[in-house]
Amino acid sequence: MSGMTIDAARATPAAGSPAPAPDPTGGDPAGSDPTRPTARDGFDRLFDPRSIAVVGASADPAKRGHQAIRALLAAGYPYPVYPVNPHADSILGLPVSGSVAGIGHPVDVALVATPARLVPDVVAECAAAGVAGAVVLASGFRESGAAGAELEARLRAVIDRTGIHVVGPNTSGMLNVGTGANLVGLPDVPAGPISVIAQSGNMLLSLAADNRELGGPGFDICVGLGNQAGVRYDECVSYLARREQTGAIAVHCEGLRDGRAFLVAVAEASRHRPVVLLRGGRSEIGQRAALSHTGSIAGSDRVATAVLRQAGVELVDRSDELAVVAGALATLPPMAAGTRVAVLSDGGGHAALAADALTMAGVEFAELSGDTLRRLRTVLGEGAALANPVDAAGATDTDPSLFADTVDALMSDPQVGLVLLVGLFGGYHLRFDPRLRDSENRTAGRLLELAGAHGIPLVVQSCYAADRPYNHAMLRDGGVRVLSSIDHAVRVVAALYRRGRRLHTADQRSTLALHHVPTRPTGRGQVLDEPAARRLVERGGIDVGPWRLVGSAGQAAAAVAGYGRQCALKVVSPQVVHKSDVGGVRLCVTADRAADEYRALVEEVSANVPAADITGVLVTPMAGTGTELLVGATVDPIYGPVVAFGGGGTLVEAVRDVTFRAAPLTHLEAREMLDETTVSRLLDGHRDVAAVNRDRLVELLVRVGDLVATTPGLRELDLNPVIAAGDTLHPVDVRVVVDTAAEGSGS
């Protein structure tokens, strides 16, 4: 194992300035410095095309090959559009070419609107003609059965051979709102900072609808990846993270072609741009729907949740949250590290609901300083409740401008890093007195100034959001989010809160890069015998406690006497898997009984398993009292090597108290694993069990991560249970499974 290999996977500790990005995709030479403008590479040409061919262009208005051209013209796409159809001369006033090769001008993107069976040849023709990217709409590929899978394999062969960037097949297309490169046929999508990578076209539609309903900030690039025969999620994330126009990346995903590449891309991208992700097909029945849709495989939901968060993704669990969270992260600054939230309301009811929801979301409330409280009292008078949440309690009813004075006081408090305003603001002139309209408009202007001057995000929830008063439009245009749902507002606050904390610790996080291709488990694998397993683990710098392999009753007695404690004896034999079932385990063996127990063990195993070739007997001291933990590692089929940690015993049986991290992981990440588990409540000691040294446990998890990340062929590693108390971490059993081909590495 090489220390360098592992160090390279930690984020470079150059505090403050983001490290130069590694090239996670292997195919994108422009990814090296996100701040420097780059030459137009393949992805620039794909997502910001300066010329588009429509292959399968049609004169029939009901056909996609007609609608696409009409949509491009309607969107004011300013660059050349080349209809391609061997049987037409002119479509919508544009001259038609008989083939892509026949266009006679450089083409950035071909929209392929032909039937599925023609696609591989069309894409090959495009590649030959120097086209950078193709968007393939047709369905009838992998998602539709064996014949479709065969067709998709042919398409992938073309892609692999030529390097053309193919979006799809089975996609609704792609949209660059800024240039009007509308290949998805969605009308009236407003330009703005949200970029979207979606599995399905209807999700683009949903997000556009949600953005409209929310008064969201609009879109930059939208792409539906469909079957991902060519362009993958990780490539899109890496590209979008270096687009200046993209403020946040919203992802809807049912499955990934290369989960590890996605993690690596997001770990880098999320240092520059927020990445918000909604997963579809997480449940068994949901997977059925997703499977019939694009043939994706979602993998273990729990592993995915943990490792995606590790990579810096902001996960949303509700489909109605994707647009709202992405819109907020695209337009508002994250909360500064160490700061907390202040809530300002004009009624206790909404304040209580907001406080409940923020608490549930794990957001901390600022303790307002004495200075702040005095200022607030001056502004709001005696009736107001000043404990955070601040409840104006009617003080603003006749004078909404007090909101601005209050927000100024709150933003001046050193602990306040975000202000959430809940209640009726913006609707005072509707609720109380039309003459308050001007005051509300002026107040909105002042709120924008204050947010700008303090550099502090402001989030507004208002029961009047759906009325769309002018002062809300002012706030929205100034980058403040105004939402009608308290729950949406709180969801946004939680995202800004987490992002601030995350950016602050970015240098202490793993890049998640691997320097070998992890083995995707095939076949049953080979369980190493326990001495081999222990040696492999020890070579990774992991202390499994004292143990000895003995071959005689005398050696056994000497070993137990040497330890000076009661010991366990365990048979070592390739033919014996379930040792205790055949009498192959003796517990609490004292030195004076050791020789007898050794002989009895060998005799009983030989009687029960006559074919057993007994390599020896493993002697280890019995573990003391402690908290039962589970420490392990496995190679996830989607995300590669991952480390597992949780509670052992009844905790794992009843609660499934396990969390995961992609390996290699850092000390900070290991520490966060502990905090996520239920068993962490027991680590500070309980009943007669001493508090566990968390530093040691963190170090163990990091080393297990390093081992699984750097050992080709290592498939599973289980230290279960680990009995933990004080400084002692005692793995009772050590189990390792390797791929058959790599078995030698473990013995």
Place this chain on the structure above:
Amino acid sequence: MSGMTIDAARATPAAGSPAPAPDPTGGDPAGSDPTRPTARDGFDRLFDPRSIAVVGASADPAKRGHQAIRALLAAGYPYPVYPVNPHADSILGLPVSGSVAGIGHPVDVALVATPARLVPDVVAECAAAGVAGAVVLASGFRESGAAGAELEARLRAVIDRTGIHVVGPNTSGMLNVGTGANLVGLPDVPAGPISVIAQSGNMLLSLAADNRELGGPGFDICVGLGNQAGVRYDECVSYLARREQTGAIAVHCEGLRDGRAFLVAVAEASRHRPVVLLRGGRSEIGQRAALSHTGSIAGSDRVATAVLRQAGVELVDRSDELAVVAGALATLPPMAAGTRVAVLSDGGGHAALAADALTMAGVEFAELSGDTLRRLRTVLGEGAALANPVDAAGATDTDPSLFADTVDALMSDPQVGLVLLVGLFGGYHLRFDPRLRDSENRTAGRLLELAGAHGIPLVVQSCYAADRPYNHAMLRDGGVRVLSSIDHAVRVVAALYRRGRRLHTADQRSTLALHHVPTRPTGRGQVLDEPAARRLVERGGIDVGPWRLVGSAGQAAAAVAGYGRQCALKVVSPQVVHKSDVGGVRLCVTADRAADEYRALVEEVSANVPAADITGVLVTPMAGTGTELLVGATVDPIYGPVVAFGGGGTLVEAVRDVTFRAAPLTHLEAREMLDETTVSRLLDGHRDVAAVNRDRLVELLVRVGDLVATTPGLRELDLNPVIAAGDTLHPVDVRVVVDTAAEGSGS
């Protein structure tokens, strides 16, 4: 303990027809038969007033006493309005009386818009003049400190003396939309079947805004209870449940004056009307906001969650769900018992998200019959995915009428009790072709017919909901909910699913009525010694296993020998609380050691606690191997007697794996408790522990519930741990706390 007492608290088992309601409020004689029209009692006069006096009427348009009159006139309130003001002659064209007594006509409701300090006298004057109800707007009572609390006490004394129904103080008022009795000043509230009981006025505003944004069905009665000095939540629930115009009751609540009365009222009301509840002030910080608001006390969130569900409340955790769930329950029939959900989509992406969310919500999917699948194939063709969720996959793009054919096929399937349609329906003419508008309108009409003919609820989610197409208005007017959020749609489905199952089992549920007023814990209470505790528990028909109180070494030896097993010896002494700390517990005592251990125990305890008066030594056989459970009961300060059940040992320490039910509880309710806990996964056996006889455990919980419900002065009861294996439930320790005054009942 009387068996009749307990039986009276179970629902009457007259299958099908609801039992005559008990009178839970004690003050509402009309509650006896919700189906029979009743004479106008006090609550009818309060909530449906035929005359209104405005006390504190004002000629100043900025004053509430002016706005209220204007609002009544604007809402077209058809009955007399009497302004009362000693210093004015005419307001808004109405003659003004100098006092309520001076009006000279019967008055149903007085809106009291005077300053707080005048309120007690004004309300007394109203009562004397025969006014049925008063709505008190002023703040400055209990929520504002000691002087306010004193004022509120004076108000309550008036209420107690006169029996007048007072809403408030510190409320925004009350609204009967149907008659225009608008005492809350909210304009443009549409009439419909949702009634609202809220803590705060702003919640009424939010709900009205949400209803408008959602295209919801509108409102019947809305009331803000404020400080609940008079009218309580339970009284409102009971009244609204017998109003024909009310289809569902939406409740926002920060605290209850009488939690048990609320449970009893809801347990009865929810058999006739859905009750949907949003709690505010659940978190510590949220309580701070709520406290400063109305001085309520929220109590334990976990107890509240469990017992409110037990009573039949549909709890919502998000404030943006209250209007949507109440609107759906008010207009859609519940799912028939035993049926499941079918999802129909026009794209796999939305189908997968809906399926995920439904799975998370615990909703079951129908297994479609072979007949249904054949019909679907005929309707949708080869491209569609027919496994539920059904994905039309483009078949409907050119012909939305196929939705109706598909829904007909689904609703004809015997297992389908609800159809959820997700995707683009209603927007096909916007997305694909304006000529589809007529087809969509016709399809909406057919969908309504189908839902009516099959008697099956239909819920529609559409990305075009915010566009408000005409066909959506058709569906909404026909009682189908059309929502833009998949999550909202799923939330609605989950509520209809639960309500159907609940109604089916209504006769197997407790009425939660108590026949004594439970002691609210005061002071420290008295811990009974263990023999007294065991006797009390045994009198409740609860087997605590064999035990004996012995007074000599010889008796101890005889007792252990008699049990024929290892035993535990425990000292019994009023001066010894922590027995094991002073040598007062001996475990695994064999018969031959029992006399010695007895003597050693007495000697050691006497040495450690010289003042100890040793009453005797308790001998019990040691428990065998089993699953550690926690069984207990306590008197909740809000909800009265409750039973607790959960996992013992590390489960309770690490996971806080406990659930609750209000006592007395039924066998069905006890069984549902088991299913809610994490430890239930271990009850079917694990490792070397036998499966637990669930029937016995259920019986134990029911008896514990009966005991705590019928024993005045019983404050706490703990059987912890109970070691459970097979048919054996072995309580290791039995602990009982009684109120000091009631101590005699336990000895």
